[in-house]
Amino acid sequence: MSSAQPHQVKDIFLDGPIDPAFVGASLAKHATRTDIGAHEIFLGQVRADAIGGAAVQAIEFTAYRAMALERMTLIREEAFARWPQLTCLHVHHSLGVVKAGELCFMVFASAPHRIAAREAVAWLVDRIKAELPIFGKEVRSDRTHVWKRNS
């Protein structure tokens, strides 16, 4: 394992839900990049799962930020190594309370052609869900809560 510092650590976290307008604005910023031919965007939305009759109203996300950002930097570098055609890659995840129906996760990849963007996003979503220390408290309509866990 190299002890070299990752060359660029980007903060992926934002407070509260991801505004759909933010997604649109992110997309609009790429209009000047005319070498791009394909965007692939994954958006995670909080689902009102019913657990024993009480529906999930919101998820309150917390994270071990230092580890999450360190892992994300490595995953990002691996993605660019696997799909060198990628033009750019943007990852955002919510912290704090995100209500059912709101967005909490965005993975956005762009490339000259669709295959690299599509494959990279699918791979990134799986890696991020499995490896980033992000925790979610599902708050239910009866005011009880359950800790979410990715399978």
Added chain:
Amino acid sequence: MDILLFGAVAEKAGASILHLEATSVDALRQALIARIPDLAHMRYAIAVDRQVVHHDRPLHGGEEIAVLPPFAGG
């Protein structure tokens, strides 16, 4: 050493930082369960310097240690 706690583990402990002394990861696991008995029935991982450890290893006291319940990002 300070142990960072997250999510369900922090909730059970009633704190987000615990102070414990341990000279190995296995000793740390025992000390944690002595302090947070519910941990014996929970799934969790231990991270040393922001990497999940799967085996015992010595601890010298300067490491950043965290107790991590199952991840739920996405």
